[in-house]
Amino acid sequence: MIKTIKYEQLDKVKVENQYILVDVRSPKEFSNGTVPGAINVPLFTNEQRELIGTIYVQESVEKAKKIGVDAAAKNLPVIYEKINELNKLRKKIVFFCARGGMRSSSLVALLMTLGVNVFKLEGGYKGYRAYINEHLPFTVQGIKFIVIHGNTGIGKTKILKRLEEMGHDILDLEGCANHRGSLLGSVGLGLQNSQKQFESLIYDKISNRKSHLVFVEGESKRIGKIIIPEYIFNAMNNGIHINLEADIDLRVENIKEDYVKNNNLELTKALEELRKYISNKNIDKYIEEINNNNHSYVIKELMIRYYDPMYENNKYDFSLTIEHKEIDETCHAIINYVEDIEKQC
Numbered sequence: 001m002i003k004t005i006k007y008e009q010l011d012k013v014k015v016e017n018q019y020i021l022v023d024v025r026s027p028k029e030f031s032n033g034t035v036p037g038a039i040n041v042p043l044f045t046n047e048q049r050e051l052i053g054t055i056y057v058q059e060s061v062e063k064a065k066k067i068g069v070d071a072a073a074k075n076l077p078v079i080y081e082k083i084n085e086l087n088k089l090r091k092k093i094v095f096f097c098a099r100g101g102m103r104s105s106s107l108v109a110l111l112m113t114l115g116v117n118v119f120k121l122e123g124g125y126k127g128y129r130a131y132i133n134e135h136l137p138f139t140v141q142g143i144k145f146i147v148i149h150g151n152t153g154i155g156k157t158k159i160l161k162r163l164e165e166m167g168h169d170i171l172d173l174e175g176c177a178n179h180r181g182s183l184l185g186s187v188g189l190g191l192q193n194s195q196k197q198f199e200s201l202i203y204d205k206i207s208n209r210k211s212h213l214v215f216v217e218g219e220s221k222r223i224g225k226i227i228i229p230e231y232i233f234n235a236m237n238n239g240i241h242i243n244l245e246a247d248i249d250l251r252v253e254n255i256k257e258d259y260v261k262n263n264n265l266e267l268t269k270a271l272e273e274l275r276k277y278i279s280n281k282n283i284d285k286y287i288e289e290i291n292n293n294n295h296s297y298v299i300k301e302l303m304i305r306y307y308d309p310m311y312e313n314n315k316y317d318f319s320l321t322i323e324h325k326e327i328d329e330t331c332h333a334i335i336n337y338v339e340d341i342e343k344q345c
Helices: 007-011 027-032 046-058 061-087 102-113 124-140 156-165 173-177 195-206 230-237 248-259 264-272 280-291 295-311 327-344
Strands: 019-023 092-096 118-121 144-150 213-217 240-245 320-323
Touching (some): 007 124, 027 046, 061 092, 102 118, 118 124, 124 195, 144 327, 173 195, 320 327
Parallel strands (some): 019 092, 092 118
16 A cells, blocks of 8 residues: 655644655756655656646557556666665655656655565645645735835845845745846746746745744746736735845945856846847947956946836835845844834734
8 A cells, every 4th residue: 555645744744854855856847846845756757747638648558558668667776776765764754756657656666575665645746836836925914015116236135044044034026036026037046937937936944933023035926937826926015124225336236246156148138138228339248348348337227227217116115225234234123123123903
């Protein structure tokens, strides 16, 4: 008898301390979204899965099963070696596939006959996603967001990270999205996370919060291709809004640190996307300056001509404005202000 477990049971404990989640889907499926912290040990490669699926639809179920068994048999020695290493960690191993079907069931059954203590996640990744869709809206309830605003380059993400180091709860939406939110927001970060993965990472973060106060960076409704769920966006709008201001030279240095990493080709490709907003003459000039490694000039120009004017349209009434010069000083000013408000409630 295969041992199964529901994600609800895993969610009630610190999963990383007691369980190891193993996603046996193909690398492509895994990259499109998985349970945060899961390890990908694919039963089939991308190509094998595509072939099996095509035969399943166009020829016959039995032929697809046979090809699947043959492919899995060839992959099993490597899979067993990986699982054997994980088993040495003395944690319970939970396998899942797309829907809790043949891939995870067959692998769990085989490993159980070999004496490995393993479980199958009931419903697979689809069941997990249903759980997140149901529980995420309720998890947001009761949170008071402290929303930090400021012009591009202020260093809001760094301030969030420092607040977290100081022991406060944060929600790094840009980190969950793997995108900084602007048209140049993907530079140096690689592929953006999927909407599903974005929501999974949000749930993973806020379901483990210690307080009802959560610090978050002010965002528009869309971060790259990702949309912030309405209930989260509304909760942020109803939060406490703090504005940061800083000297433009400090902002330029922050942008250089985040964006400029011997990646002029990527930067120039990203600038091409701004032609619909900025004249061709200016874009051509910026690309020339980037190729001459005059990054500071381009960053300052983009701030003055493009990013800062957009920020001027900000619709929020700020409870506090802070002149930001040094991270710890700014963090303490934010914390002191929030604590004073809490005392008055």
